[in-house]
Amino acid sequence: MGWLVFGAVVWAAGWWINSRLSHRPKTRLTSLLVPVIFGLTLVVIWESLVRGLDISPILLPPPTAIAATFAKSTDILWQDFVQTALKGALSGYVIGCGAAFLIAVAIDRFPFLQRGLLPVGNFVAALPIIGMAPILVMWFGFDWQSKAAVVVVMVFFPMLVNTVQGLQDTDAMQRDLMRTYAAGYWKTLLKLRLPAAMPFIFNGLKIATTLALIGAIVAEFFGSPIKGMGFRISTSVGQLALDLVWAEIVVAAIVGSGFYGAMALIEKAVTFWHPSQRGRT
Amino acid sequence: MMRNLVPILTVVATLFVLWYSAAIALNAPWARDQAARAGQELGFSALVAETWSQDKPKLPAPHQVAAEIWKTTGAMVLAGRGFSKRSLFYHSWITFSATALGFVLGTALGVSLAIGIVYNRTMDMSVMPWVIASQTIPILAIAPMIIVVLNAVGISGLLPKAMISMYLSFFPVVVGMVKGLRSPGAMQVDQMRTWNASPAQTFWRLRLPSSMPYLFTSLKIGMAASLVGAIVGELPTGAVAGLGARLLAGSYYGQTIQIWSALIMAATLAAALVGIIGLVQRITLKRMGMS
Secondary structure, eight states, X not given: OHHHHHHHHHHHHHHHHHHHHHTSOOOHHHHHHHHHHHHHHHXXXXXXXXXXXXXXXXXXXXXXXXXXXXXXXHHHHHHHHIIIIIIIIIHHHHHHHHHHHHHHHHHHHOHXXXXXXXXXHHHHHTSOGGGGHHHHHHHHOSSHHHHHHHHHHHHHHHHHHHHHHHHTOOOHHHHHHHHHTTOOHHHHIIIIIHHHHHHXXXXXXXXXXXXXXXXHHHHGGGOOOSOSHXXXXXXXXXXXXXXXXXXXXXXXXXHHHHHHHHHHHHHHHHTXXXXXXXXXX | OHXXXXXXXXXXXXXXXXXXXXXXXXXXXXXXXXXHHTTOOOOHHHHHHHHTTOSXXXXXXXXXXXXXXXXXXXXXXXXXXXXXXXXXXXXXXXXXXXXXXXXXXXXXXXXXXXXXXXXXXXXXXXXXXXXXXXXXXXXXXXXXXXXXXXXXXXXXXXXXXXHHHHHHHHHHHHHHHHHHHTOSOHHHHHHHHHTTOOHHHXXXXXXXXXHHHHHHHHHHHHHHHHHHHHHHHHTTTTOSSSHHHHHHHHHHHTOHHHHHHHHHHHHHHHHHHHHHHHHHHHHHHHHTTOO
């Protein structure tokens, strides 16, 4: 009972601080502090609910237990991280996004292909591509190559569609200006159209980060060597070692947010001129 | 529309040609191996015929997949067993029901979160960053755990899968609805104020109607995500029914044709569901005079 009261008090206190903070003028500090406080109160409430209601740690381990497991099994987690995130997801991400980018630039030269491929690409991007995972695992074997292949297939179409759209995002006036400068195709591409496409390209890259991690992890459900995040999750669930599963999820969350955050930072550096980036402090 | 038809058909035809030739390339080693064991030499046409008609090919040819789909859908309906456990309609229905439930829950959650975010400054600042962060977490990875845990508490069947679908589909709805509810300009909001409109009236008469285009766009994304969630939700528990279960069973027993037919069925389902939302969108927006 004490734990429940404690949780309720922390919740009320956190909400009170947040509502005070959010009604003050918005600064960089408050816009960082408010979500952090909110997240912390959620974790405290989780802990006190688990303890207060005596929920079995097999169902939902408290955050402290997860943190302890995390600290205890860093070597396993690191090994899984290398196998899944670096070998599987990252290599697939680079290959898939790179190929999609090159093909998009090629398509862009031919309006015929553009009109044909764009609707098909849009359609395929909405399909449950993750279903390809068992087939690709069958083709490329159990190791990370098959995971990279799944990632390639998953990130390809969102990236392709975004890049093609981005390359069309120049208006006639701008292109005419390039012509009056006597700029050829390549010069126009490099100086005008690629920079103009950057917001779209980064949109695709950011969507692809999450897809890459999901693809690599889910592909491991269909067969993997005895390491990897997906493998660890599915076997630990079988052993009811839920604290290890949650530690694995924490790793996935950190990797996912870090990956996304890195892309967002690069985007900020590359597209500093875009209205959505200007005017932000 | 007509202008795009020829290019689209060309692309689709090219895809089919690629598929058939890939089938030859991938299945050829097995075919040659079989022929060598039987002490035969395969000519090119015999090789092609063989690669397109194997029982467990590495890549089944499109007509094999089509035949399998027909066998498990149309033919079964004709035989009057359209909903037997071997029929793909049955499995699609299982997956669809989880998808639909998750989609409805996710949309409800998304819309209510968006209303809270738009009307409450504290919620805007504390919840919105976490909504975005929640999607950088590969939630599908914990799908198996959610299902096992909920099973242990005694919740099984439709709901666990629907929860995963809900988690995946609420995000596009929140983001789209927040954008949509904020889309009326200051001028329009001021106009409502000069009419002495209450906050509720401003919401129902101005904000909600002007958010509709945004809502439908996000609903389409949410529906596709929701289907993916339902399929992945069927993978880990060794579920016996559903398109995801068909995929898993197919991969266990090397039944590639079965995998491909489940995949095509899932694609058709996705296209149909997104298409229905598109239709509703067109009708609604037309009656609202927005398209």
